[in-house]
Amino acid sequence: MCVTFFYVMKDMTEMDVKILVATHKEYWMPCDLVYLPIQVGAKGKKDLGFVKDSTGDNISNKNSCYCELTALYWAWKNLKADYIGLVHYRRYFTRKEVHGLEEKKRLILTGDEWKRLLAEYPVIVADKRKYYIESNQSHYNHAHHSQGLDMAEMIIRERYPDYLPAFHVVLKRTWAHMFNMFVMRRDLFNDYMTWMFDVLFELEKRVDITGWDPYESRIYGFVGELLLDVWLEKNHIAYHEQNVSFMEKQNWIKKGGEFLKRKVFGRWVDLKVFLLNIFSYSTPN
Secondary structure, three states: OOOOOOOOOOOHHHOOEEEEEEEOOOOOOOOOOOEEEEEOOOOOOOOOOOEEOOOOOOOHHHHHHHOOHHHHHHHHHHOOOOEEEEEEOOEEEEOOOOOOHHHHHHOEOOHHHHHHHHHHOOEEEEOOEEOOOOOHHHHHHHHOOOHHHHHHHHHHHHHOHHHHHHHHHHHHOOEEOOOOOEEEEHHHHHHHHHHHHHHHHHHHHHOOOOOOOOOHHHHHHHHHHHHHHHHHHHHOOOOEEEOEEEOOOOOHHHHHHHHHHHHHHOOHHHHHHHHHHHHHHHOOO
8 A cells, every 4th residue: 555645845945854863971062053953861860961751751761772763752742843753863864975074064055055946855864874785584583682673573563564575675676765763744754654663662662671782672773774775665765875984083993893794604693602602512521
């Protein structure tokens, strides 16, 4: 079943665009009023002086497992705007990729630039992250516990069977639109939030993450990254890809080494357990 969206386009000057900047600590923020800094996981934490994801209807207490999705939930339930989006305090949509922090800051898209883009496209997403040598499914399973993706597939099969072909298409791709970063028209945003959180809340009921380390406990944020492309694929939503710049230095040698280690050995915790098992079986009594 294809979802049809009806929307009357507003004049650019009347467009109300709000892009959340998810942060958990004090950090530089753009001055442009299109950006709305939001403190994620704010419940019980020091007040940073930003809007908190713990106000109104919220899931702030789930931030350690849902990551920046607690900001999106807050926007869905509490924010009034014609277009809603999300960036990270260290990641922004920019005009192009450049070197140097100050130059990157200068190229962050402005409110006027967002209005021009959104007058032409209903959804803006991050440029493709390309894996080349492995699929999204392979990459996820090498980097994370596979239960998250496996159970998400089961939930979609049971509750949204018409989404299953799109889910399989996305898993087989060697690229994805990551970081849960996007800007989209309000009616589309509402539809995506309704579907995504229904899947994730059900996933939360079915996967026991007791004993998982803090990184792996971010399961719902990780799965959510792939659900965006599933929703776009299933509903044939037109979108525009925009460059994303990281606002801090990255150690590409380290990142590349971590990628290859996961590809060859899987997650380190699995390798460690494997080696311990080998030695325990080979050690004479």
